[in-house]
Amino acid sequence: MIVTVTPNPALDLTWRVERLTVGATHRADAGAARAGGKGLNVARVAHAQGAATLALTTAGGRSGIAFSAELAASGVPHRVVPVTAPTRQSIAIDDEQLGDTTIINERGVNPADTEWAALFGEVVDALPGARVLVVSGSLPPGAPASFIPLLIGTARDAGIPTIVDTSGPALLLAADAGASVLKPNAAELAEATGISDPVDGARSLVARGVELVLLSLGAEGMLAVTASAVLHARLDAPLAGNPTGAGDAGVAACAVLYADGVRDPESVLRRATAWSAAAVLMPLAGDISDEWRALEDRLVVVPRTSTDREDSP
Numbered sequence: 001m002i003v004t005v006t007p008n009p010a011l012d013l014t015w016r017v018e019r020l021t022v023g024a025t026h027r028a029d030a031g032a033a034r035a036g037g038k039g040l041n042v043a044r045v046a047h048a049q050g051a052a053t054l055a056l057t058t059a060g061g062r063s064g065i066a067f068s069a070e071l072a073a074s075g076v077p078h079r080v081v082p083v084t085a086p087t088r089q090s091i092a093i094d095d096e097q098l099g100d101t102t103i104i105n106e107r108g109v110n111p112a113d114t115e116w117a118a119l120f121g122e123v124v125d126a127l128p129g130a131r132v133l134v135v136s137g138s139l140p141p142g143a144p145a146s147f148i149p150l151l152i153g154t155a156r157d158a159g160i161p162t163i164v165d166t167s168g169p170a171l172l173l174a175a176d177a178g179a180s181v182l183k184p185n186a187a188e189l190a191e192a193t194g195i196s197d198p199v200d201g202a203r204s205l206v207a208r209g210v211e212l213v214l215l216s217l218g219a220e221g222m223l224a225v226t227a228s229a230v231l232h233a234r235l236d237a238p239l240a241g242n243p244t245g246a247g248d249a250g251v252a253a254c255a256v257l258y259a260d261g262v263r264d265p266e267s268v269l270r271r272a273t274a275w276s277a278a279a280v281l282m283p284l285a286g287d288i289s290d291e292w293r294a295l296e297d298r299l300v301v302v303p304r305t306s307t308d309r310e311d312s313p
Contacts, residue, residue, distance in 0.1 A: 006039030038137035041248035044286035061086025085109035108140035149177035245285025
């Protein structure tokens with residue numbers, strides 16, 4: 001079973017407009033509301049692909065009511081810890097003409113210590129049946145820095161690998177705590193490590209003890225960095241669509257393979273890149289296109305060094 005933890009969930013609101021113009025008034029059809037946050041997107045994708053999954057998160061306030069109702073309707077197995085603070089909202093506006101998406105994320109409100117303890121208790125209860133633990137998403141301002149390392153350490157003690165997708169200082173704390181896999185994007189990696197070159201930045205995380213770094217490069221694909229190799233996977237031609245949730249789909253692919261005992265970096269990279277690309281073809285985060293196998297066949301995978309240009313073949 002894949003257990004996902006989303007420490008800062010969001011009610012995702014998505015609207016489509018013909019053309020987004022700054023300062024203008026827009027009209028749109030009714031938008032979509034979905035229980036979101038990176039860990040929940042991971043759980044949705046893994047569950048839809050047939051993997052045993054349990055999503056753990058929190059919900060509170062009026063937005064939390066809508067959040068919990070949608071999550072219950074989704075069919076994804078889950079447990080929700082009630083909190084006092086309202087669940088944050090994330091707003092995505094899809095521009096149909098340009099084919100891109102503008103996103104506004106609320107930061108979220110820090111739960112009380114007792115609420116953090118309740119979420120941790122749910123993780124402890126779930127670990128006996130877990131094959132992999134995924135901790136994914138941001139932390140709200142003021143969140144305890146020890147939370148993610150505590151989850152990683154608890155999973156390690158139980159012999160369970162941990163995949164972490166977070167940013168800022170939490171990324172380095174996760175590396176030092178012994179995360180098996182980290183999945184930053186290039187901007188998050190540079191911000192956390194202070195290293196501009198993506199390969200060197202990823203290697204700095206491996207030097208801290210991480211087994212595998214999956215590094216999202218947007219339209220340029222994804223890197224897999226281990227102690228002995230650096231591989232770059234990308235499609236033979238770029239895709240147009242909604243990139244929201246693409247990285248989460250990549251994490252889901254990694255989690256599914258790890259849960260099945262597959263840890264070969266190239267196999268993980270291929271599946272993660274294909275699922276990320278398949279997510280771009282879908283209107284909402286948490287879904288991937290059935291065309292992912294065809295996309296995987298289109299991948300070009302080559303060795304990469306820190307001196308290579310990002311647009312090199």
